[in-house]
Amino acid sequence: MAESSPYLTATADAYDAVADLYADVVRDSLDRLPLDRAMLAVFAELVRAAGPRPVADAGCGPGYMTAHLRDLGLDAFGIDLSPAAIEIARRDHPGLSFEVGSMGAFDVADGELGGLVAWYSFIHVPPPELPPYFAEFRRVLAPGGHLLLGFFESDGGPVLEFDHRVAPAYRWPIDDLADLARKEEFVEVGRMLREPLEDERFRRGHLLMRRGPAAAADTGSVG
Incomplete structure (x- = not known):
């Protein structure tokens, strides 16, 4: 983990401290989220149609999303900063591959993946x-x-820091995230905003992008 990125260490330590509790909270969380599942199903259909390539669950935590992607017919694996979360993922989903690591520095070759899901995992990365x-x-x-x-989602306003229960986190305008992706040759496929449930505080954003055909110069990993 890069010394120049102390937030990586802080985030890993925070999730290590609550790994068991967090796993209990999220384990069946998709069951009550039909709109979220619909976006994941569309993602899986598009990835499957493109051919057999692995799919990364970036910031997989205890592995519940990795398992869901597997159930959607994808060759999914997970990476996460938290060793404690990875230990739980390996215990609960022994047929899947999980590794400790940063989604800013995948240990895979250029162009190896058919899909990548970052599900509420980059929210702890400082905007700059x-x-x-x-x-x-x-x-x-x-x-x-x-x-x-x-x-x-930040309700259309600027990027907002908020008091996430595990570690400092940020709410993003969906247009700003789409613009960041476009700068790296991603093309928007679709988006969804859903209002919070009764026990949720904020609107949820879902953004589906496709990598363009041209290759830009690599900028290196971030930690």
């Missing part, structure tokens, strides 16, 4: 640090590969 992550997503995805982002 986020653009290189999109460069890394572009590097690891094959041309035509799909990227699906899940995040807390």
Whole structure:
């Protein structure tokens, strides 16, 4: 983990401290979220149609999303900063591959992946640090590969920091995230905003992008 990115260490430590509790909270969380599942189903259909390539669950936590992607017919694996979360993921989903690592520095070859899901995982990245992550997503995805982002939306306003219960986090305007992705040759496929449920605080954003065919110069990993 890069010394120049102390937020990576802080985020990993925060999730290590609550790994068991967090796993209990999210384990069945998709069951009550039909709109979220619909976006994931569209993502999976597009990835499957493009051919058999692996799919990364970036910031997988205890692995519930990785397992869901597997159930949608994808060759999914997970990476996460938190060793404690990865330990739980391996215990709960022994048939899947999980590794400790940063979604800013995948240990995969250029263009190896058919899809990448970052589901409420980049929300802890300070806004000035986020653009290189999109460069890394572009590097690891094959041309035509799909990227699906899940995040807390800022109701159309600026990027907003908020008191996430685990670690400091940020709400993003969906247009700003789409613009960051476009700078790395991603083309928007679709988007969805849904209003919060009774026990949720913020609007949820979902952004589906496709990597363009041209290759830009690699900018390197971020940690």
